[in-house]
Amino acid sequence: xxxxxxxxxxxxxxxxxxxxxxxxxxxxxxxxxxxxxxxxxxxxxxxxxxxxxxxxxxxxxxxxxxxxxxxxxxxxxxxxxxxxxxxxxxxxxxxxxxxxxxxxxxxxxxxxxxxxxxxxxxxxxxxxxxxxxxxxxxxxxxxxxxxxxxxxxxxxxxxxxxxxxxxxxxxxxxxxxxxxxxxxxxxxxxxxxxxxxxxxxxxxxxxxxxxxxxxxxxxxxxxxxxxxxxxxxxxxxxxxxxxxxxxxxxxxxxxxxxxxxxxxxxxxxxxxxxxxxxxxxxxxxxxxxxxxxxxxxxxxxxxxxxxxxxxxxxxxxxxxxxxxxxxxxxxxxxxxxxxxxxxxxxxxxxxxxxxxxxxxxxxxxxxxxxxxxxxxxxxxxxxxxxxxxxxxxxxxxxxxxxxxxxxxxxxxxxxxxxxxxxxxxxxxxxxxxxxxxxxxxxxxxxxxxxxxxxxxxxxxxxxxxxxxxxxxxxxxxxxxxxxxxxxxxxxxxxxx
Numbered sequence: 321x322x323x324x325x326x327x328x329x330x331x332x333x334x335x336x337x338x339x340x341x342x343x344x345x346x347x348x349x350x351x352x353x354x355x356x357x358x359x360x361x362x363x364x365x366x367x368x369x370x371x372x373x374x375x376x377x378x379x380x381x382x383x384x385x386x387x388x389x390x391x392x393x394x395x396x397x398x399x400x401x402x403x404x405x406x407x408x409x410x411x412x413x414x415x416x417x418x419x420x421x422x423x424x425x426x427x428x429x430x431x432x433x434x435x436x437x438x439x440x441x442x443x444x445x446x447x448x449x450x451x452x453x454x455x456x457x458x459x460x461x462x463x464x465x466x467x468x469x470x471x472x473x474x475x476x477x478x479x480x481x482x483x484x485x486x487x488x489x490x491x492x493x494x495x496x497x498x499x500x501x502x503x504x505x506x507x508x509x510x511x512x513x514x515x516x517x518x519x520x521x522x523x524x525x526x527x528x529x530x531x532x533x534x535x536x537x538x539x540x541x542x543x544x545x546x547x548x549x550x551x552x553x554x555x556x557x558x559x560x561x562x563x564x565x566x567x568x569x570x571x572x573x574x575x576x577x578x579x580x581x582x583x584x585x586x587x588x589x590x591x592x593x594x595x596x597x598x599x600x601x602x603x604x605x606x607x608x609x610x611x612x613x614x615x616x617x618x619x620x621x622x623x624x625x626x627x628x629x630x631x632x633x634x635x636x637x638x639x640x641x642x643x644x645x646x647x648x649x650x651x652x653x654x655x656x657x658x659x660x661x662x663x664x665x666x667x668x669x670x671x672x673x674x675x676x677x678x679x680x681x682x683x684x685x686x687x688x689x690x691x692x693x694x695x696x697x698x699x700x701x702x703x704x705x706x707x708x709x710x711x712x713x714x715x716x717x718x719x720x721x722x723x724x725x726x727x728x729x730x731x732x733x734x735x736x737x738x739x740x741x742x743x744x745x746x747x748x749x750x751x752x753x754x755x756x757x758x759x760x761x762x763x764x765x766x767x768x769x770x771x772x773x774x775x776x777x778x779x780x781x782x783x784x785x786x787x788x789x790x791x792x793x794x795x796x797x798x799x800x801x802x803x804x805x806x807x808x809x810x811x812x813x814x815x816x
Contacts, residue, residue, distance in 0.1 A: 325356040325420070326400030326471075330382070330390035331408035333364050333371060336517065343411045345374055351417030357400055363390040388480035388490040391464065395474055404468040407487075410437075411513040412466075423508030424468060429759055429778060431473040431503035432495070435466035435512040446604045449613060450519035453527075457514055461550040462495035462505055466512040473498055481540070483638075489533040492549040496541050499548070500643045502759030504778045524616050528623040531556065532631030539638035547798040555595070556628065559621035562591040566622065592617055646811060647756035648724075649683055650747055650779070652765035653694040655786050656804060658716055660766075663698035665708030667715035677720050679805040684721065686812055689754050691725035692716075693746035693763070693773070700732035725753045741765075742772030747779055764807050768793035782807045 327344070331337045337360070348355055358377045365384025373379055380397055382390040395403040402424055406412070413419075423433045439455045441447045447455065457463060477497040484490035495505055520526075534556075537545050546553060569584035596617035603609050654660040657680075659671045683690050692713070698704035706728075713726055727746045729739040739745030744758075751758040763774035763781045767789055774781030783789070783797035784807050794800065801807035 324354070324400040325402050325404060325424075326395070326398035327356050327358045327404045327406060328361065328391060328394030328398060329359070329406050329408055330361045330363050330387050330394065331371070333362065334408055334517075336409040336515070338372070339411055340406065340408055341374060341377065343413070344406075344416075346414050347412050347416040347418075350414045351421070353421070356404075356417070357398060359394045359398055361390040361394045363387065386482065386485045386490075387464075387487045388484050389482045392479045392482065395469075395471065395479060398471070401471050402468050403471055403474060405464040405466070406512075407465045407514075409515065409517050410465050411515065413511060413513070416510055416512065419508070419510030420468065423510055426506065429502070429504055429757060430506055431498050431501070432462070432467060432469045432505040433508040434462055434468075434505065435508060435510045437463075437465055437514045438511055439514050439516065441516070446602060448519070448603050448609055449599045450523060451516045452602065453524075454514070454516045462491055464491040465514055466510075467491065469494075469498070470503075473501065473503060476501060483536060484533055486529065486533070488530040489537050492545075492551060493537060493540065496545065496548055497641060500641070502644070502647075502757050502761075502778070504759060521612070522616065525619055525623055528620060529627050531624050531628040532634060535628060535631030536635045536638060539635045540641045542640060544799050556624060558591060558595065559624040560628075562588055562595070562621040563625040565591065592621070595621070644760075646688065646762045646780070647760035648689045648691065648751065648754045648762075649811065650691050650693050650750050650761050650763045651680075651804075652741075652763075652767075652770050653692050653713075653716065655766035655788060656764060656770075656784060657692065657720060660786075660788065663701075663703045664712055665698070665704045667711050670712060670715045670719065672716075672719050673804055675803055675805040679803075679808040680720055682805075682808050682812065688811075689724040689756075691727060691750040691754060692723050693727045693741070693750055695729050695741050695746075695769070697730075697732045697740070699730035700735055706730060725750055727753070742769040742776065744773055744777035747773050747777035751777070751779075762811055764801075764804065768796060771797050782810060 329340065344358065359380055360371060360373055360377055361380045361382050362371055363382040363384055371379055380393050382393045391405055404420060426433065437458045439458050441451055441455060457465060480490050481493050484493060499505060541548065565584050565588035569581050569588055572581035572584060596614055599617060600610060600613045651657055657673060657676050659673065661669045680690060696704065696709050699706055699709060709728060717723060727750045729737065729746055731737040731740050733740065739749065747761065747763055748758055751761055759778040761779040763770055763779045764784060765771065766784050766786045771781040771783055782799045782801055783794065784801050784804055785794050799810065801810055
């Protein structure tokens, strides 16, 4: 990698920082080549004793404004074309720098590279609830425990959003804004160890503050943010139910309605017992763990609900992030533009979907090129000729207006081509034909293969389900719209 590299490490002065810097020094010596710039950002509030760092490491001050602000201070002061963010509680291997350099030899449409995290768990006993939670980092997406970004992309999106006050969701927020620019994020081959740091008492209770950050994510990125960020919902619905039952039991008791109070209390007890059991049974079940799990299983649901409600109020005026204007729209034909007639070679059977002409005209009026990408396996199966396909396409244009490109795959599912959806070939060909980056395209289709094609090509995908769309395809779609017109609304409303 010829571009300069900077490494940014936010810290609150934990002892683990010294372990990281020692391992990083070994990796730098082992890696050879240009020595990367290393910046440690001290985020301790108020006056604090200086940090002990090796020679050549720059220390910056942030003043306790949180990890998002600390990372912004670091990368804005850095000189590298690539910025590698490390948390102060990870440990890099001796070959880490070599691996990072290899991981950053990527195409220009790749804006970031994530390491593969390894979370060691105790070999001689079952892990605790805290240890199992930390182990989940190994499968999380785009976390900045070890994540490198192109500097120019950070500049384009403005860096980290500093309204996220803790190390939670600020990395997902950045990743979604980077993906919205049409760039890709990839997982590299380098590995980094994330030891499980000692858990403070009641740490799981303090973690519930993140429910307010989830509200901020939804305000900024819409209802589908979890699917896009690959962030599971967790137990908040159950916590809302448990808290509601507890409130109902207390309210009924005060009102003298004993039977109602007992019924609500029984429901609360069942929900709480199920939650406690899920946390206790997999763990070591020693006395300290048992006591803390029982206590926090009672306290977490109202704490999570309270922070969520506080987030709803605190972030009520937050406006959504406006996505950059797409460069082109790629639309599936059968089931999306026109009613699906299997292996149709007869132009007389072409029937547009309701509202399709109006939706397409709005895209044209907005100056967005529109191309059609369509699987036509009937050709490969001997059921259609390309002349018939072209005749049907001509009828579609007659009814729906002109398109800027037609990309058709004539192959069957067993032909092994790279153009048949869900492969990315048609989308990539369309982008090349239109002279745009695939990542700046939007693919609209009615089945999972269309969405997989979008994902494989780096494009944004919007599913418009029909009766033929399978339930699992609807669930898997990151974005959905009721009609083609609604999908166009999403595109035009989010374009800046």
